[in-house]
Amino acid sequence: MKLIEPTLLLDKNKCLQNIKRMLKKANQHDVRLRPHFKTAQSWEVGRWYREQGVSGITVSSLKMAEYFAKDGWTDITVAFPVNILEIGRINQLAQQIRLNLLVMNVDSVLYLADHLKKGVDIYIDIDTGYHRTGLPADDYEHIDRILACIRASDKLHFRGFLTHDGHTYQVKGKEAVNKIYQQSVSLLHGLKQKYRPQWPELEVSLGDTPSCSLVEDLSGVDEIRPGNFVFYDLMQATIGSCTAEQIAVVMACPVVTKNEATNTVVIHGGAVHFSKDFLIDEEGKPYYGQMVLLTDEGWTEPVEGYLVALSQEHGTVQLPEDVAESVQVGSVLGVLPVHSCLTADVMGHYFTLEDEKIEMMPK
Template sequence: MKITVPTLLLDKEKCLRNIRLMVEKARRNGLRLRPHFKTHQSAQVGEWFRQEGVEAITVSSVRMARYFANHGWTDIMVAIPVNVLELETINELASRVRLHLIVVNEEVVPILQKGLNHKVAVWLKIDTGYHRTGIPATNYKTIDNALQTIAATDKLEFQGFMAHDGHTYKQTDAEAIRAIHQTTVDHLNQLLERYKGQFQTIELSIGDTPSCSILETIVGVDEIRPGNFVFYDLTQQHIGSNTYNQIAVCMACPVIAKHSERNEIILYGGSVHFSKDVLSQSDGSNLFGRVVAMTGNGWTDPVEGINLVSLSQEHGILKATDEQFANYSIGDIMYILPIHSCLTADSMKSYLTLEGERLEHLAGLPESYLQFPRPHSVWRTCECLTSEII
């Protein structure tokens, strides 16, 4: 294969290994694994989960739910507060899959009751410390009112309480992550005790990659919803969730200029390819990616003496030592581990495996592709690839 433009490479073996490790952890702890598919957004990658026995999934939009429903997934949680403007599409989905919706505000419930044609599962999202959205865990008045309103409907089936510990992504200490996780589990179990007399079956769901990766024993909940673990990235490695060898995606970018007076190498690969996510370094500098070398068995751990330090729209700037600067020429392809694999994958809109297979990404598909169900065994080659492979 010949790469001529920025291309997102996927190491299938690493990806499969990451999936199997999380599947086994869930199985060992007696948990349902409902992986978040927002990271890969690919029907083909989704099949790798299905082959490991995964049956329930999480997505981040109704559009994503349609895509995976069209590929045979029948138990789908849309893990964002329900958008009542999408009721028409929600009804279509609920007619053919077990659809799980997230409620944060009580006033959403009567809108759903009036607008839904089919029964859906409903979860209350609880804020246990992240403070992005959700009902505060000790706001019993709001939770009481929401549950009473849900109980009075015939279209909404209360499934349980769910939370997302997004604040674990700000940690680099395993004990801090354990503490955040335990606080969330305690809050959810307090709610379970309070309301189990009213609802006979209440499930508890959590879902962040750092805690699901770092903890070997996970108790007190029914399901986990990690997503980033399928690829991992430099942010997760910085947190301590994974090793470099577990990062399953890598950007391949052409060298388009060199500046010896400042030891900078210019890549064709900018923020429209990588996203603008950054890791702040201890010396005050910014890191947008780390350089690896390609071998016959995939890429290596990061090489020392060269880093991606700046991004503009189409350009990336690498700062190098004298030795590393001399190793690369204009026209070479350089390989960069991303800071945030979810956003890089969404920006690139497709994958190229190390075996040369093109895999689709939802972001690269036309809207017409989502208009009708497709057998999940039938793949359509994406015609909107951002990579030109000759």
Template sequence: MKITRPTLIIDEVKARKNIAFMADKAKKYNLLFRPHFKTHQSATVARWFREMGVNHIAVSSLAMAHYFYQHGWDDIHIAFPYNLLEHQKLNELATHIKLTVSIESQQALTHLKSHMKTPIHYMIKTDVGYGRTGIDASNWESILSLADQRNSICQFSGLMAHAGHTYDAHGTDEIEKAHKTSLQKLELLVNRFIDPPFVSYGDTPSCSVSENFNLISEFRCGNFVYYDLTQVAVGSCTVDQIAVAMACPIVAEHYDRNEVVIYGGAVHFSKDFVMSPHKHFGQIVTFNQNGWAVLEGVYLNKISQEHGIIHLPKNVDKNQFSLGHIIGILPVHSCLTSDLMMGQETLSGHPIDKMMRI
């Protein structure tokens, strides 16, 4: 590896397998597959999706929508609440592609209708239990009212939901329980419509493990392309399915306290952590000809801005942790790590084209 500073390494084989898994599952249940691209934010990785037959995508910002438009994508859903202040740029982009925005209030829809000059689609953000944003699914009067306000410019395209509370699960049974209650809330809402609306649904845990997608029209998950240690802890995947690892140089040795320091900290990983088996910020791996291998019991224990501290168990071969050595770390949250890292490449050294951070 010709690496001199923190670099995010993508295992293309694993990523493609993850994409194929979710694409096949959507096809199995006759669902439209609209993957969320906020995890990878990459034109390179987007091409892997395109090769699997994907033509519809979701993003988390207008800037991201514009980036993927520039790389040939023409059916994009901005799966983030409509930002009133960006209506001019939204109008401009909508002249080129089929663009969908997310509405979660009367004020937002009123503004959209009065400021859009170009046809645009809107979906109503519905809260099915996560509590982050959206109209509570039980508030069917407000949701039906918004759905009935379509016109020749602003066209209602359905409901959208994100069961983000599945990320609090500990195992597949808890994922299924959260998923089931989310679907029950959606069912009560959908039954209020004369004509059943299109329903876009997306959280990686549910989409990864469940086999019940009644009422759902579209998969809109995203993290699955890389997965991460959070998904392992939740029960969405195995460690072997994680398709990204951060490569970091070792810059200091402190064997008197069984620690080494890496060039890699919060500005590279974020400060997300997991508590399995104890609090840590990443799982240590060693790179080999086939990718990487997990070093059991070795974790990224502490991080500051650029520093990362790895505690070495007594039985670990310290020769793997000498100055200048490149060590790998599986991230806790691959979406944030990928967002933070401009330096990305595949295991074979091919650069990954990524959206510039704003």
């Protein structure tokens, strides 16, 4: 493969191993894996899951649900609070697939009940500590009102309670992640015990890559919805969810100029390729990626070189002296992304190491 511009490379073998590892863990604890497809956003990668026996998926928008429904997925959860302005899309999808929607207010439920043409499944969004969306687990008055509206409608089926522990991204290590997971499972278990007499088939669903990667026993929930694990990234490695060797994507960026006095190079690779997500080093300085050296088989382990500044198209890389000596204008450096979901999204496609172009969902 001749690399002449910023290119997102995918190691298919690492990706498949990540999928198989998570599926094995789910199966060992009798938990359903409903992977979130917002990371890869690709029919091809989705088919790799299907080949392993996965039948239900998670997406972040109705548009993404439409995209994957066209490739044969028939059980799709949209893990974003329902947007009633998209009722046309909802009705069209509900005619084709088992559509699972997320709600957290009575107004949305009443609107769905009045405007749906075919039935959908409903999850209630529960806030277990992330404080982004969702009802507090002890807001029984609001939950009861939503459930009463669901029960009164022949178009709505209550499937259960759903949460996203995004606050695991703010801690490091197995112990800290496990503590958050156990707190969330306790809250979900309480809801399940309270409402199961009325709704005997209700399920609880939890999704975040740190928990699903680091918690040893996932049997406290009915399904898990991790997404980032398919590629992983530097953020996950910093949390402890993965090793650097399990990161399945790297950005290949041409070197366009070099400053020998400072051991820095400028690469063609900026915010429009990586996004502006960053991590903080031990000195309190931000960095946007870490260097690897590209090889015929893929790439090396990370080296002590970091992407320290970004503008729209430019990236500035600080290299150790020994690596800087070997890097010339016209070289191509590999950069492990901080957040692979956003990097993939802004790139729009990627190439396997076998030079197979994998298209993503159109914008």
